[in-house]
Amino acid sequence: xxxxxxxxxxxxxxxxxGAGISAESGVPTYRGRAGIWAEYDPEKVASQAAxxxxxxxxxxxxxxxxxxxAACAPNAAHRHIAAWQADHSGVSxxxxxxxxxxxxxxxxxxxxxxxxxxxxxxxxxxxxxxRSDGPYQRRDCPECGARLRPDITWFGDMVDTxxxxxxxxxxxxxxxxxxxxxxxxxxxxxxFIELAARSGARMIEINPEPSEAxxxxxxxxxxxxxxxxxxxxxxxxx
Ligand code: APR
Numbered sequence: 001x002x003x004x005x006x007x008x009x010x011x012x013x014x015x016x017x018g019a020g021i022s023a024e025s026g027v028p029t030y031r032g033r034a035g036i037w038a039e040y041d042p043e044k045v046a047s048q049a050a051x052x053x054x055x056x057x058x059x060x061x062x063x064x065x066x067x068x069x070a071a072c073a074p075n076a077a078h079r080h081i082a083a084w085q086a087d088h089s090g091v092s093x094x095x096x097x098x099x100x101x102x103x104x105x106x107x108x109x110x111x112x113x114x115x116x117x118x119x120x121x122x123x124x125x126x127x128x129x130x131r132s133d134g135p136y137q138r139r140d141c142p143e144c145g146a147r148l149r150p151d152i153t154w155f156g157d158m159v160d161t162x163x164x165x166x167x168x169x170x171x172x173x174x175x176x177x178x179x180x181x182x183x184x185x186x187x188x189x190x191x192f193i194e195l196a197a198r199s200g201a202r203m204i205e206i207n208p209e210p211s212e213a214x215x216x217x218x219x220x221x222x223x224x225x226x227x228x229x230x231x232x233x234x235x236x237x238x
Contacts (some may be wrong), residue, residue, distance in 0.1 A: 020181020185214030
């Protein structure tokens with residue numbers, strides 16, 4: 001077992017999270033045994049082509065995800081990162097998740113690489129927040145009436161360059177990079193792992209299973225996130 005670490009020994013820590021950090025909150029991951037993509041074909045429910053062909057099916061899938069996530073609470077992993085952010089400057093969260101559980105746990109300054117279940121967007125008039133617990137409050141743009149789409153990066157979409165540029169700056173500057181609950185198979189997000197290693201950060205992976213990117217990590221904790229994070233980074237005694 002790795003010795004506990006004091007986050008205040010690091011200038012700039014990045015927590016790079018994937019679906020696994022929300023697994024213990026009850027949010028299914030995308031891959032693995034009960035993964036979402038074992039049940040749904042992303043080409044049919046999470047792509048621009050599907051949205052143009054059959055928007056109702058795409059919106060129904062996302063409304064189902066919204067209702068499921070709305071019934072889930074952040075777990076000790078989300079809360080622990082948020083507590084460290086409150087206590088220590090220089091702690092960033094870069095997430096691939098769209099569930100918003102980092103913000104619900106109190107994290108500030110979260111870079112969402114793949115957008116959010118809690119926003120929609122009009123191609124011409126930009127993004128709308130939509131925090132209702134399941135069905136979308138609006139399905140058409142209040143400005144032009146065009147159909148709104150979930151503000152999520154789907155397979156085949158261009159990435160959110162603003163988010164990716166911000167994430168790149170933070171990863172290049174990091175002296176600690178902790179990947180929590182990601183399979184490391186989806187690019188270009190997975191590229192931040194190599195970038196962190198090249199930038200000389202201390203590399204830690206928290207995942208009960210080996211991932212595609214495990215080789216990049218000098219420390220690999222084969223534990224669930226909610227157990228590993230509080231043990232590895234105990235909060236300063238109050
Ligand atoms: N704690 C930590 N890790 C866990 C836990 C847990 N309790 N449970 C599962 N995991 C790990 C799994 O072993 C797996 O490696 O979380 C990882 C989840 O992998 P994916 O489901 O592939 O999720 P992610 O890596 O976030 O996927 C990246 O793929 O479909 C796209 O846009 C989607 O953002 C998503 C991207």
